[in-house]
Amino acid sequence: GENVEQHPSTLSVQEGDSAVIKCTYSDSASNYFPWYKQELGKGPQLIIDIRSNVGEKKDQRIAVTLNKTAKHFSLHITETQPEDSAVYFCAASNRTPGGSYIPTFGRGTSLIVHP
Amino acid sequence: GAGVSQSPSNKVTEKGKDVELRCDPISGHTALYWYRQRLGQGLEFLIYFQGNSAPDKSGLPSDRFSAERTGESVSTLTIQRTQQEDSAVYLCASSLSPTSGGGDEQFFGPGTRLTVL
Numbered sequence: 704g705e706n707v708e709q710h711p712s713t714l715s716v717q718e719g720d721s722a723v724i725k726c727t728y729s730d731s732a733s734n735y736f737p738w739y740k741q742e743l744g745k746g747p748q749l750i751i752d753i754r755s756n757v758g759e760k761k762d763q764r765i766a767v768t769l770n771k772t773a774k775h776f777s778l779h780i781t782e783t784q785p786e787d788s789a790v791y792f793c794a795a796s797n798r799t800p801g802g803s804y805i806p807t808f809g810r811g812t813s814l815i816v817h818p
Numbered sequence: 819g820a821g822v823s824q825s826p827s828n829k830v831t832e833k834g835k836d837v838e839l840r841c842d843p844i845s846g847h848t849a850l851y852w853y854r855q856r857l858g859q860g861l862e863f864l865i866y867f868q869g870n871s872a873p874d875k876s877g878l879p880s881d882r883f884s885a886e887r888t889g890e891s892v893s894t895l896t897i898q899r900t901q902q903e904d905s906a907v908y909l910c911a912s913s914l915s916p917t918s919g920g921g922d923e924q925f926f927g928p929g930t931r932l933t934v935l
Binding site: 737794809 | 924
């Protein structure tokens with residue numbers, strides 16, 4: 704099955720700095736890579752995703768890059784703000800015969816942005 | 819509109835008791851997923867429903883775990899004879915049907931925190 708490794712487990716930055724979270728996956732058949740943000744006491748929320756036919760995707764201050772050959776993908780957050788503080792999860796999946804994606808999640812990165 | 823809701827938000831039970839956790843997906847979402855999140859861990863897939871059927875229940879950790887879904891809406895996850903290692907947050911998510919072009923983004927509920935004493 705798929706195995707997703709995520710690093711670092713904790714990331715502490717100053718407000719305004721950039722933050723980078725890296726993930727690797729094992730199954731070359733995986734073709735969908737979502738990133739979720741989980742705030743305390745809440746369920747995860749999708750913030751950005753990328754498919755295997757794309758190398759990079761941006762949405763305002765966040766971007767995701769994918770290297771299929773190396774089987775790794777990264778989340779980049781620029782100009783971090785205190786409200787970016789949360790746990791971030793990467794995931795990798797491919798479409799099941801029924802059509803849905805059942806992702807394998809990384810263990811999460813706790814991002815702390817200091818004012 | 820309303821998101822995914824789960825109840826109860828917290829459940830404390832004694833070892834050996836049965837518990838039922840409930841999930842109300844977003845209206846119109848035919849796909850429903852259950853995950854388990856242990857403290858400091860990622861999300862562990864348990865079971866996936868498409869409509870009322872469960873094409874993938876490979877993540878259920880033992881026969882003490884079962885889930886059902888009725889009317890393409892509410893789902894219940896039942897844990898029988900709970901053990902201390904069952905303590906975790908149980909998350910439910912729903913998504914649109916893959917046949918309608920959805921199935922990618924999963925919308926999560928706030929979870930049920932289960933503590934087994």
